[in-house]
Amino acid sequence: IPELQKATGPVLDASRIAAIRSDTARVSSVLGQIFEADEEAEEGRGSKDVALFTGLDAKHGALLLDLVGQENWTEDAFEQLCGKHGLMSSGALEAVNEWAFEAYDEALLDEYDGYDVSPEIADAVRQKLEGEGRHV
Numbered sequence: 001i002p003e004l005q006k007a008t009g010p011v012l013d014a015s016r017i018a019a020i021r022s023d024t025a026r027v028s029s030v031l032g033q034i035f036e037a038d039e040e041a042e043e044g045r046g047s048k049d050v051a052l053f054t055g056l057d058a059k060h061g062a063l064l065l066d067l068v069g070q071e072n073w074t075e076d077a078f079e080q081l082c083g084k085h086g087l088m089s090s091g092a093l094e095a096v097n098e099w100a101f102e103a104y105d106e107a108l109l110d111e112y113d114g115y116d117v118s119p120e121i122a123d124a125v126r127q128k129l130e131g132e133g134r135h136v
Contacts, residue, residue, distance in 0.1 A: 053099065055098075055099045056096070056099050059087055060085075060087070060096060060099070063081065063082065063085045064096055064099075065129075067081070067122075068121070068125045070117065071116065072114055072116055072117065073109075073114055074114040074115075075115070077114075078115050093111075093115075096109060097109055100118065103121075104118075104120070104124065106118055106120070106121065108121050108122075
């Protein structure tokens, strides 16, 4: 009877594993720098808006600035504007209206064949910006 060889598992190449780990660490570092830069840009872009519009984050503050630039928004235009700011339209609608209720006791946007912007709130936002030396 021939002698049976011991069954062996796969053979690991230590140098290949080290190279893969090194590549993974390098890619993680690059991705980390990219995401940090994106976060800093997002924070820097809206930090002044956040201070002006307490209760809204940078994305919603920037959306608010765009919204008060028009009296009406079609549903498609509103969705595109929200997408431009990285927001979902239903959540953005809820967030800006909640902010408006807290600040002005009325909704910023009324849904009626699209979205109508409250002229009173739009004027108040514009006045606040002009007080800060900025224009919509």
